[in-house]
Amino acid sequence: MSTTEGTTEGATEFTVVGGGIAGLVVARKLAMAGRTVRLIEASDHLGGTVASRLVGGINLDSGAESFATRGNTVAELARELGLGDEIVSPSDEGAWLQPVTGAALPLPSTGVLGIPSTPLSVDTIAVLGLAGALRAQLDSLIPWFGRRTDISLGKLVRRRMGKAAVEKLVAPVVHGVYSLHPNDLPLDRVAGLTERLALHGSLAMAVRSLRDAMPAGTAVQGIRGGINRLVTELAADLKTYGVIVEFERRIESAEALADLDGTVIVAAPGILAPLRGRAVTLATLVLNSPELDAEPRGSGVLVAPDCTAVSARALTHSTAKWQWLKELAEGRHVVRLSYNTEPENLAEVARHDAEVLLGVELPPDAVVDFARQQWIRPAALTAAERTDGVIVVGETVGGTGLASIVTHANAAAERLLAPAEEAKTGSLPVCPQGAGENG
Numbered sequence: 001m002s003t004t005e006g007t008t009e010g011a012t013e014f015t016v017v018g019g020g021i022a023g024l025v026v027a028r029k030l031a032m033a034g035r036t037v038r039l040i041e042a043s044d045h046l047g048g049t050v051a052s053r054l055v056g057g058i059n060l061d062s063g064a065e066s067f068a069t070r071g072n073t074v075a076e077l078a079r080e081l082g083l084g085d086e087i088v089s090p091s092d093e094g095a096w097l098q099p100v101t102g103a104a105l106p107l108p109s110t111g112v113l114g115i116p117s118t119p120l121s122v123d124t125i126a127v128l129g130l131a132g133a134l135r136a137q138l139d140s141l142i143p144w145f146g147r148r149t150d151i152s153l154g155k156l157v158r159r160r161m162g163k164a165a166v167e168k169l170v171a172p173v174v175h176g177v178y179s180l181h182p183n184d185l186p187l188d189r190v191a192g193l194t195e196r197l198a199l200h201g202s203l204a205m206a207v208r209s210l211r212d213a214m215p216a217g218t219a220v221q222g223i224r225g226g227i228n229r230l231v232t233e234l235a236a237d238l239k240t241y242g243v244i245v246e247f248e249r250r251i252e253s254a255e256a257l258a259d260l261d262g263t264v265i266v267a268a269p270g271i272l273a274p275l276r277g278r279a280v281t282l283a284t285l286v287l288n289s290p291e292l293d294a295e296p297r298g299s300g301v302l303v304a305p306d307c308t309a310v311s312a313r314a315l316t317h318s319t320a321k322w323q324w325l326k327e328l329a330e331g332r333h334v335v336r337l338s339y340n341t342e343p344e345n346l347a348e349v350a351r352h353d354a355e356v357l358l359g360v361e362l363p364p365d366a367v368v369d370f371a372r373q374q375w376i377r378p379a380a381l382t383a384a385e386r387t388d389g390v391i392v393v394g395e396t397v398g399g400t401g402l403a404s405i406v407t408h409a410n411a412a413a414e415r416l417l418a419p420a421e422e423a424k425t426g427s428l429p430v431c432p433q434g435a436g437e438n439g
């Protein structure tokens with residue numbers, strides 16, 4: 001049976017289905033503008049993939065744990081919610097790479113998606129070997145005719161910088177970020193790369209120019225105490241502005257939307273089309289291991305797709321990445337591993353993988369606590385699945401990651417609040433899927 005929170009006067013003008021970040025942002029904006037809003041959520045809590053969980057007595061983000069700084073949208077939202085002083089940058093410890101064979105190596109820090117900007121730099125040579133680095137440097141001599149942009153990132157890098165650059169650098173990063181091999185990542189999903197390639201004629205120069213165009217400071221930020229604090233504050237605002245929240249009510253189909261009051265906004269995947277997507281399993285370990293105090297792999301390790309030494313595709317050393325978490329953990333270490341395919345006996349496999357990737361011994365009694373969490377990353381709706389007239393926000397239409405989704409949800413709310421004539425003629429923005437984050 002569903003439970004309802006909040007009261008409001010008058011007929012419902014808007015019903016938002018789904019209480020993840022997208023639904024919360026839209027519901028809050030509409031309610032702040034004085035409109036009567038009802039939010040329907042299938043589970044017994046708000047936030048969706050922005051969630052938290054106690055592991056080893058520490059309250060940890062159990063889904064998203066950072067946000068992209070581009071566009072400043074999430075930071076702006078955090079400031080509006082009174083969390084401006086709580087925005088933090090990750091430590092400047094870089095990430096590492098676990099190659100197919102051999103020990104982990106530092107990831108060259110000046111690339112984009114692993115594509116080196118300086119193929120003959122010491123850290124790039126360390127990963128590619130001298131022959132591989134010299135082959136990558138040939139990129140500067142190969143003309144760019146720009147005839148084919150409908151190719152994969154893998155194919156482009158292979159042509160211009162050689163196989164080693166793809167397999168040893170780009171594949172581990174793209175695999176860690178998108179769960180894809182670069183051969184399966186269309187070039188046009190890497191925003192701005194082909195344009196800059198056309199402009200500069202070399203891939204390394206294009207990467208350098210992309211990096212120069214990035215805002216100063218870190219590409220991602222977090223919130224002291226966890227990204228999940230956004231949800232706590234959004235939920236508090238819904239209460240303040242009188243939004244009725246119905247928990248444990250699942251809207252089963254597109255047809256069922258017709259029974260809802262007012263203008264309906266779909267902020268949940270799986271309603272307009274069957275839920276498709278990829279599963280991600282997270283294993284979180286809280287560890288007692290003084291050897292990890294030295295943070296041997298910086299903020300974490302990205303794993304080459306064909307590496308058989310471990311099953312994880314990436315590891316984050318969360319207490320090395322976030323100073324606030326290090327303080328909270330009081331000497332213990334938090335490590336998070338992600339898996340595309342969940343292995344049997346995840347707890348043991350995660351302990352073993354952490355040991356290999358971090359390069360320290362982690363006997364079973366080093367594990368203070370373990371938690372498993374599985375998420376689905378929903379695929380984008382196809383044009384055919386986007387029913388005319390139904391307003392949709394969230395990951396299935398708004399792109400990947402909080403920065404894209406919040407930008408899209410803000411724009412959707414503004415359109416809904418625009419005077420009737422304007423609202424009829426305008427269309428909601430659709431950000432390209434894949435513009436953003438990992439997970």
Ligand SMILES: Cc1cc2nc3c(=O)[nH]c(=O)nc-3n(C[C@H](O)[C@H](O)[C@H](O)COP(=O)(O)OP(=O)(O)OC[C@H]3O[C@@H](n4cnc5c(N)ncnc54)[C@H](O)[C@@H]3O)c2cc1C
Pocket residue numbers: 017018019020021022023040041042043045046047048049050062063064065066067068249250251252267268269270271280282375376377393394395396400401402403405437438439
């Ligand atoms: C493991 C992981 C790590 C991530 N890390 C990052 C990161 O570090 N940075 C970043 O920017 N992004 C990250 N992301 C992505 C980001 O968390 C999501 O893109 C974003 O939170 C999606 O928000 P949403 O509102 O679209 O959907 P969701 O969060 O999926 O919310 C949808 C809501 O709708 C509800 N619902 C579903 N079906 C129904 C129904 N039929 N009826 C009613 N309610 C329904 C759900 O219960 C849920 O509350 C990560 C994602 C995962 C899984």
